[in-house]
Every structure is written in C-alpha cells, then in structure tokens.
Amino acid sequence: MDGSLPVPQPPLRTGRDRVVPVTDPPSEPGRPAPPATLEAFLGSVQRRAFRFAELGLHHRDDALDAVQDAMTRMLGYRDRPPAEWTPLFWTVLRSRIIDVQRRRTFRLSWLSETRAPDGDAIDWADDGPDPAREHDGREAWQMLGDAVRGLPRRQREAFTLRVLEEFDVETTARIMGCSAGSVKTHLFRAREALQLQLEDFR
Template identity: 40%
Template sequence: MATERELSDFLKSVEKRAFKRSVYHVRNEESALDIVQDSMMKLAEHYGDKPAEELPMLFQRILSNCTLDWFRRQKTRNALFSNMSDFESAGEDGDFDLLETLRVLDDSERTESAEDTTRRAQILREIEAQIQELPGRQREAFLMRYWEEMDVAETATAMGCSEGSVKTHCSRAVHALSKALKARGIHL
C-alpha cells in the first residue's frame, strides 16, 4: 500500500513528462494541464491505496483514458457547436526540458561549445516537432516506450492493446522519425 508520501513523490516525478505527453496529444497547454490534473486526482482518489510499484502503470492507463475522454468531449462539442475552434494551438513553454531522455550526458558532465549546445537544442526542437506529427497511437506508444521507459507489456496494458500492436506502432514511429530527420539533414 502506497503511503501518502510515496503517492506525492510519484506524482511529482511524473508531472512534467505527463504534461508534455498530453500537450503532444491535444496540442493545447491548458487542456493538457487539465488532463494531467484530472488523471492525478483519479489516481489519488481511486488507487491511492494500491502498492507504490503499481502506481506507474495505473497512472499511465488513467492518463491515456483521460486523454481519450478529452477527445470524445471535443468531438461532441464540435458536433454541437460547429463554430468552435479545434483547440489545436500549442504554445512553447521553456519551463520543461525537451525529451529529457534523449540527453546523452548530464549538463554537469558536458563540455560543449556554444555551437554544439545550439545544434543540440535545434535537434531536440526538430525531434519534438516530428513527434507531434506522428499519428496518435504511434506517438503514444513511442512516448511510453522511449520516454517513459516502459517495457512492451506495460505499454500494451496502458494502451489497452496487444504487445504486437505496441511493437508495430513503435517500429512505424521510429521509422517515420528517422526518415523525417534524415530528410532535414539530421543523422543521429
């Protein structure tokens, strides 16, 4: 059973990644924040008594479901109010590191020139832009596997699909990202 402190620590540890993942999906920071907050509240209310090791999987599933619920609500709203916007603008916020797991070395260990630092930032911005262009399920699988560092089985459970589907989505996402980046002269 997770203690209140363990639950709090877990939520703090996932909030930035969850927010960024939600922004990738809904392309609106305010909506993404609402989705993450709703997910965190549901985890605390309904699953706060679960063991701490179960929290990551539960949270990923809740976050996915809250995101799908958001899209369903948008579809309903758009059908009822055809003059509403599509809520597809996503601003840039410098408070969050871009794809933290793609960093090769910790900042304290890195001795880069200003040119290297600028190039790395440009590459990360390009990767982020290309991730946003991926189809929803590919983007979701890619982020869970390579950003959240979940294994195939955990990702399949969180996404509500088979392990084979996760592998297919990830393979297609990696191929599409690689092709798009190479077309822009970026070779990783």
C-alpha cells in the same frame, strides 16, 4: 507556466487514526524502488506526464488539466501497492487525453461550419505566441515534438511511452490496452515515419 502542478493532497487524519506501514516486496536488481507515498510518486511523474499530454493534445492548458485530473483520480488508488501506481497512472492519463480529443473533435465539427454575420468563416485560430516555443537552443526538441504530434495516436503513444518514458514493452502494452506485439508494430511504424521526417535535420 512551466508545467508544474500541485499534487492533490489526501484528507487529514484526525483523532487516534494512525498509519500502519506496509512493507513492499524487494525491488528488482537495477530498478529503483517505487516512491513510498502516492504524493511522492505524483510529484516525481508530473513533468513527464505533462510532456506526454502536451504531445497528445497540442495545447498547454488542456494538457495541464488532463494531468491534474489524472492525478486527482489516482487518489482513489492510494491503497494499491506502489508497484501498480505507474501503469495505473499512465492508463488513467491516456484515457483522459482520449476523452479530451473526442470532445474537441465533436466541438470542432460544428465550429468549422460557423459563419460570421458577413458570411465569411470565423477564424478560430489563436495567433498569440506559444510560450512552449520561446526558448532558444531547442530546435532539435521542437522538430521532434512536432513530428511526434503528427503521428497517428497509437504510434505516438507507443513511441512516447517506449522511447521517451523508457517503459518496457509489457508496461507499455498494459497502459495502451493492447498486446506486446501491437506495441512493437506501432513503435516500428512510428520510428519509420519519424526517420523520414527528420532526415533533413540529421
């Protein structure tokens, strides 16, 4: 699996239905125009969304499920202006990731108390190889990814959205549901923590 996801398709139109083109307002100078269709938007964002989800969930299958669910839910927003798809999608995906994290925390709270018949604690760890790390020449990205995964959730979100996804402060604040000042604070703390962890690598 390479993180690619099938883009959910809308129901087919039948009979005499026709699509009426909608003219969007001109794009800001230096900023690419949003995709013309929701399917094109989802196809363009899926790899970055998977990376964002994997950093938050630390599990490829959970990340794929979260992204697929967010993409499916976006079908309900296809009538929104294309300029709104980006903050909407990342807000939906972030919410889905938090839901998975909460369910996982609840599940682990009682799994940690489970005992094997002989009285020893059951080892739930998966010792199998991680396909995401079986690539040579990725040491720098692996170290950064590990460091980002270790950040508190809000710091990780601020760093990923602002630095890796290159969203502006206002868009990041909208996705995270906080003020622009909070985004800057979380990002500052994230950079401080990452700098300390990656000093040896530099």
